[in-house]
Amino acid sequence: MDERITSDLDIVLKSFTFEESEGTQESLTVTIPEVLDPQYGMYVWPSAVILAQYTWTHRSQLADKTLLELGAGVSLPGVVAAKCGARVILSDSARLPLCLENCRRSCAANGLDGVHVMGLTWGEISPALVFLPALDIILGSDVFYEPEDFEDVIVSVAFLLKKSPKAEFWTTYQERSADWSIEALLHKWKLQCVSVPLLSFNANRTQLAGSTLPGRHTVQMLIIKLDA
Numbered sequence: 001m002d003e004r005i006t007s008d009l010d011i012v013l014k015s016f017t018f019e020e021s022e023g024t025q026e027s028l029t030v031t032i033p034e035v036l037d038p039q040y041g042m043y044v045w046p047s048a049v050i051l052a053q054y055t056w057t058h059r060s061q062l063a064d065k066t067l068l069e070l071g072a073g074v075s076l077p078g079v080v081a082a083k084c085g086a087r088v089i090l091s092d093s094a095r096l097p098l099c100l101e102n103c104r105r106s107c108a109a110n111g112l113d114g115v116h117v118m119g120l121t122w123g124e125i126s127p128a129l130v131f132l133p134a135l136d137i138i139l140g141s142d143v144f145y146e147p148e149d150f151e152d153v154i155v156s157v158a159f160l161l162k163k164s165p166k167a168e169f170w171t172t173y174q175e176r177s178a179d180w181s182i183e184a185l186l187h188k189w190k191l192q193c194v195s196v197p198l199l200s201f202n203a204n205r206t207q208l209a210g211s212t213l214p215g216r217h218t219v220q221m222l223i224i225k226l227d228a
């Protein structure tokens, strides 16, 4: 359900409800404020709903884990992780303060006051990146959308995984072109990846969490780790 609120910004509150597929009563509803502005980081993207569903279905692994979301924008997966008990750090480009504002707005809308929000620009080995705590999980939904940025995303992920060798990068991307590939970059940066079928976490649907966003888009889910 969408609710429009009036402020200096034109904001729509979108609700997403994640449920147990096997008929238990457990569910989680989160509210994400979207700004009606034509920038990438202002909306929930289809990949975010899929990654949030993966996060929700793996919630038993999240308690007391430290998790960083990259390119979080309005932060649906990170908000779900925080609601499921993870210690969450949300990040977006240090050059896009409005996107960092979105991260904060999403936390406030869900009563999350312990979530740290920070500027992390892909490919930059900044003090903010270097001084992050050890991580268990890195999230990134729809961060592979601009081929010229792919290596920057992977450089940041490789740096973080080298600092926290047991961590995993959970990422979803929307197939926008047939020649999309990060395989050579993963090899170059000594990373390995497995593809996770959407069916395995009940996300192979056009409607998910009460949202029609997945629609007919082709979204893939990968888990990326350091090469063994």
Ligand SMILES: C[S@@+](CC[C@H](N)C(=O)[O-])C[C@H]1O[C@@H](n2cnc3c(N)ncnc32)[C@H](O)[C@@H]1O
Binding pocket: 040, 041, 042, 043, 044, 045, 046, 047, 048, 070, 071, 072, 073, 074, 075, 076, 092, 093, 094, 096, 099, 120, 121, 122, 140, 141, 142, 143, 145, 149
């Ligand atoms: C397609 S949007 C996806 C947003 C959100 N993860 C989702 O799926 O709804 C891409 C996000 O990456 C962020 N971004 C773009 N370039 C970036 C960079 N160089 N470093 C860090 N974040 C960046 C944008 O601000 C935006 O939030």
